[in-house]
Amino acid sequence: MNLLRITLFSLLGLTVAAALAAPGLIGPKVEEIWKQQLARLQGGNSVGYKRGWFGAETSTELTGEDGETELLTAIQHGPVLFTARGPRIGLVYSETQLSVERMAPQLRAQLENIYGRLEQSPLVLESLVKTDNRVVNHLRLAPFSHGGANGELSFDGGRVVIETDYSGALLTGSVELGSLRQTESGQETLYTEPVSGEFRFVPGEGGEAALKLPLLRAESESGPLELRDIRLQLTLEQLAGGLLKLVSDLQLPQVQSATPITSLQQQVTLPQIHVADLVHYLRALLPTAARDWPQKMQRPLQLQQQLAVQSRNGPVLVDADIDWRGLPANGRRDKAVNQWLTPLTGTMTFSAAEQALLQSPLVGQAMMLRQYGLLLESNGELQMHLQVDKGQLQVNGQLLPPDLFMMALMGDF
Secondary structure (H helix, E strand, O other): OHHHHHHHHHHHHHHHHHHHHHHHHHHHHHHHHHHHHHHHOOOEEEEEEEEOOOEEEEEEEEEEOOEEEEEEEEEEEOOEEEEOOEEEEOOEEEEEEEOOOOOOHHHHHHHHHHHOOOOOOOEEEEEEEOOOOEEEEEEEEOOEEEEEOOEEEEEOOEEEEEEEEOOOOOEEEEEEEOOEEEEEOOEEEEEEOOEEEEEEEEOOOEEEEEEEEEEEEEEEOOEEEEEEEEEEEEEEEEOHHHEEEEEEEEEEOEEEEOOOEEEEEEEEEEEEEEHHHHHHHHHHOOOOOOOOHHHHOOOOEEEEEEEEEEEOOEEEEEEEEEEEOOOOOOOOOOOOHHHHHOOEEEEEEEEEEHHHHHOOOOHHHHHHHHHOOOOEEEOOEEEEEEEEEOOEEEEOOEEOOHHHHHHHHHOOO
16 A cells, blocks of 8 residues: 555656656747747747746737737747646647737727727737647637727627648638627617638648628618628639639628619639739728729739629629739829720620619619610620720720720710
C-alpha cells in the first residue's frame, strides 16, 4: 500500500512538474515560429516580443495605404490553455486585438461609423494550436447598437472560424453572422435573420464558399420587400501568373414585393483578374458619401454576367460579356459617353416578355426604344443586342452614335 501511494504521488509529481516545465520549453519555439510567420506577412513588423514562462506578449505594426495599425497579441504556452471558450489542451493559444490608440485614420473612421467611439477592439482573433498541429482561428465580431440620421441600427455580432494544419495546406471554416435590424421612428425598415456559411480553400489551387440568408425584410421606395432562402455560391480558381478566376452565383428563389418579380438568379464570372485589381474593385463597392468613378475605373476588368428575372408577367434575361481596359490616369474627366466606350469591348443581349416590360416602371423607355427600332419585337418578346468595340456602338447590328442611344435610353428625345 505504501509502495502504491508513493508511486501515485511520484506520478502526480512528475505530471505537475511536466506541466510546469512544458511552457518554458515551448516558449522559445513559439517565438521562433511567430517571427517566421510574421516575416511572410506583407507590411507586418514586430515591434516587441516579451516572453515569459507561461506566455508572451507581442505587438505588430501593419503598414498599408491608409497608414499604420498596431495589433496587440497575448500568447499562452501549453499544454494547459485557458481560452475564451474554457480550458483546452494544446500547444499555443493567442488572442489578437486592434490597438485602439494606434489605428490607421481611415480604418478608425470606418469602425467608429459603425461602433461609435472605440473603447476596445471590436474585432478579436483567437488562435489555438492543438497537439496534433491543427490550428483553429476564431474571429469574433462585436455586436453594436447605435442611432443616427437613418434611425436605430443594431447587429447581434458574429464569428468566422478557420481551421487548418500548421503548414496552411488546407483551410476549412464557417461563418455565422447575427441578425441586423434597423428602425426609423419606431417602425422596422430592415431585418435579417442570421447568416450562415461554410468555405474551403486549398492554397495554389482555389476554393469555394456557400452562404445562406433565410430571410431579409425591408421597406423600399416601392413598398415592403421580403426575400427568403437567399443563397450565394462562390468559386475561386488560382491561375498562372498570379491571376484568379472568380464565379459567383446568387439565387433569390422567393421574392415578395409590390413589383411583379417572383424570383431572380444572377451569375457573375471574372475569368481572370489580379488580386490587387479584385481588392480595388471590392473596395469601390463599399458604402461611401461620394465616389470618383474616373479614378476608380482606371484598372482593367473582364466580366461576364447572366441575369434571369422571373415575374408574374414573364421572364427578363440579360447576358453581358465585357472587357474593360481601364481609363487612362491622366485622361479627361467629363461626362462624355465616348470617354467610357473607348476602353471598352463587349456585348450585351437583352430579352424580355413584352408584358414584363409594358407592365413595369420601364414602360415609358420601352415604348420609346421600340418606336425608334432599338427594341425589336419577336414572338411576344422584346429584344436588344448591343456591341461595343473601341468607341463604336452597334445596336441590333446597326452603327449608332453613343450620345443618341443614351438620349433614347434616358427618354431625353
